[in-house]
Amino acid sequence: MSKGLAALRPIYVVGIGLARYGKPSETSFVELGLTAVRAAVSDAAIPFREVQSASVGTVTLGMAAGRAFLRYMGATGLAIQQVENASASGSTAFRQACLEVASGMSDVALAVGVDKAAPVNSAASKTGIGSLAGAAMIPAAAFALMADDVMHRYDVKAEDLARIAVKNHANAAHNPFAHFQKARTLEEVLSEPKIAGALTRSQCCPIGDGAAAVIVASEAAIKRLGIAQKRAVRVVASVARSERVYAPGQWATVELTRETVASAYEQASVGPKDLDVVEVHDAFSIEELLYMEALGLCDGNEAAAWVRAGKTAVGGSCAVSASGGLIAMGHPLGPTGVGQVCEITRQLRGEAGARQQPNARVGLAHMVGVGQVCIVHVLRAD
Amino acid sequence: MAEPSVRKPALVLTKEGGSAPLLRARRCTCGHVSFPPQSFGCERCGREGGELSDVELATRGVLTAVVQVYVHSKIPVPYAIGRVQLDEGPAIDAPLDGREPLAIGTRVVGALTPTDDASSGAEFRFAREGSVQ
Numbered sequence: 460m461s462k463g464l465a466a467l468r469p470i471y472v473v474g475i476g477l478a479r480y481g482k483p484s485e486t487s488f489v490e491l492g493l494t495a496v497r498a499a500v501s502d503a504a505i506p507f508r509e510v511q512s513a514s515v516g517t518v519t520l521g522m523a524a525g526r527a528f529l530r531y532m533g534a535t536g537l538a539i540q541q542v543e544n545a546s547a548s549g550s551t552a553f554r555q556a557c558l559e560v561a562s563g564m565s566d567v568a569l570a571v572g573v574d575k576a577a578p579v580n581s582a583a584s585k586t587g588i589g590s591l592a593g594a595a596m597i598p599a600a601a602f603a604l605m606a607d608d609v610m611h612r613y614d615v616k617a618e619d620l621a622r623i624a625v626k627n628h629a630n631a632a633h634n635p636f637a638h639f640q641k642a643r644t645l646e647e648v649l650s651e652p653k654i655a656g657a658l659t660r661s662q663c664c665p666i667g668d669g670a671a672a673v674i675v676a677s678e679a680a681i682k683r684l685g686i687a688q689k690r691a692v693r694v695v696a697s698v699a700r701s702e703r704v705y706a707p708g709q710w711a712t713v714e715l716t717r718e719t720v721a722s723a724y725e726q727a728s729v730g731p732k733d734l735d736v737v738e739v740h741d742a743f744s745i746e747e748l749l750y751m752e753a754l755g756l757c758d759g760n761e762a763a764a765w766v767r768a769g770k771t772a773v774g775g776s777c778a779v780s781a782s783g784g785l786i787a788m789g790h791p792l793g794p795t796g797v798g799q800v801c802e803i804t805r806q807l808r809g810e811a812g813a814r815q816q817p818n819a820r821v822g823l824a825h826m827v828g829v830g831q832v833c834i835v836h837v838l839r840a841d
Numbered sequence: 842m843a844e845p846s847v848r849k850p851a852l853v854l855t856k857e858g859g860s861a862p863l864l865r866a867r868r869c870t871c872g873h874v875s876f877p878p879q880s881f882g883c884e885r886c887g888r889e890g891g892e893l894s895d896v897e898l899a900t901r902g903v904l905t906a907v908v909q910v911y912v913h914s915k916i917p918v919p920y921a922i923g924r925v926q927l928d929e930g931p932a933i934d935a936p937l938d939g940r941e942p943l944a945i946g947t948r949v950v951g952a953l954t955p956t957d958d959a960s961s962g963a964e965f966r967f968a969r970e971g972s973v974q
Contacts, residue, residue, distance in 0.1 A: 588879050589851055591852060591864075591933060594913075594916065595920060595922055597910065597913060600910045605906070607907060607908050608924070608945075611945045655908050655909070655911060655912070707931065708932065
């Protein structure tokens with residue numbers, strides 16, 4: 460019989476920190492990682508020596524990234540492990556930190572994602588199994604195919620997809636850690652060069668540099684270290700799954716998300732109506748629309764109307780991608796999933812400033828990684 | 842005239858007589874068809890070895906999604922790519938014949954299209970059924 464977080468001891472996010480996501484730069488990963496970790500330690504107001512374990516999510520850096528920058532926090536001897544799980548690397552690092560603390564093996568654990576934009580090296584390309592589409596199937600084309608299918612089956616127009624990008628760029632304009640920080644009009648988004656199908660440039664996420672860090676602690680550590688309990692945000696579900704074989708006509712990323720989210724809801728004893736803030740893997744605008752349905756926020760025929768009515772904007776019934784999402788906050792790979800947890804935590808603390816969702820109590824973070832894998836966490840303000 | 846050599850012969854099979862190309866696949870005793878073909882094991886049930894056998898799939902089907910790609914670092918753009926629900930089961934993604942726009946619901950069939958790089962052989966693409974032999 461497997462256990463969910465509810466069967467283990469309570470765990471809390473007590474510190475968050477980011478290094479701004481952005482275009483590839485001369486700033487080293489050491490500096491990016493340290494910026495995020497120091498910010499998280501400072502936010503938690505604890506000495507770094509209290510951190511017993513670090514899970515480092517990275518895709519591009521190569522082996523043994525953690526020691527190469529964490530040593531400059533003071534070499535405390537903490538446990539270090541590196542986690543790679545494609546786009547879900549950061550989410551998986553956060554899950555490892557959660558499991559260590561929930562199980563009692565650590566009292567305080569760090570999850571940090573750090574990456575520099577660079578070519579990636581995938582195992583799937585080494586299986587010897589070819590594909591008909593090959594290099595022609597760029598990621599934007601794969602998701603544009605989903606968009607084409609959805610626009611054919613449901614009341615969804617190219618403008619509706621563009622509106623998702625407009626919303627997310629508007630949110631990111633209030634996020635000092637976002638890759639893009641400029642609002643765009645619907646006309647601007649629609650008139651940009653197309654990448655594939657209906658997807659124009661700013662409906663596709665930027666891949667750049669960045670870092671994000673989160674500190675997870677037990678109740679005992681919160682008491683012992685004098686951490687402010689009212690700023691601690693409880694993690695009530697952590698679920699990881701991978702793709703199964705789905706029926707023709709179903710999109711794997713959507714069905715995998717549906718299954719993973721269902722387990723997370725059960726573990727957290729919440730449902731879609733309880734969600735105030737959601738961060739999803741919106742690498743392309745169409746994904747956010749599909750995940751709204753997979754999360755149960757609305758059905759496929761309602762999704763576009765929800766976007767048009769502003770129900771997923773900050774101030775709507777459930778703010779989706781309040782950070783700007785992958786589309787506008789950016790997708791530096793390793794940091795992305797950790798950065799989502801930073802945003803949910805900020806929102807549930809009521810510290811998100813101009814992009815604050817009013818009265819946010821429950822949040823969900825969702826990432827998929829190519830392959831495919833899916834990681835979902837639910838956080839709750841107690 | 843000799844048949845053109847085919848790109849990706851591990852996936853695409855041609856028969857004498859100029860009929861539409863076929864796709865190589867593997868069928869498990871559970872009924873699951875793997876395309877592209879592989880011998881590692883069945884993705885649905887985990888069976889392996891002799892439980893998997895070679896099959897040839899006819900390439901007739903229906904286009905269920907289609908897009909133009911406008912940006913690529915190596916392939917000339919624009920080009921069309923689509924998802925096809927084969928009559929014989931699997932849904933597969935492949936390049937489309939770019940001579941005419943194809944809409945969702947169009948009946949298509951595989952065809953071998955000569956490419957600019959003659960040395961690398963003809964490419965498998967889907968085209969409107971009836972537009973090719």
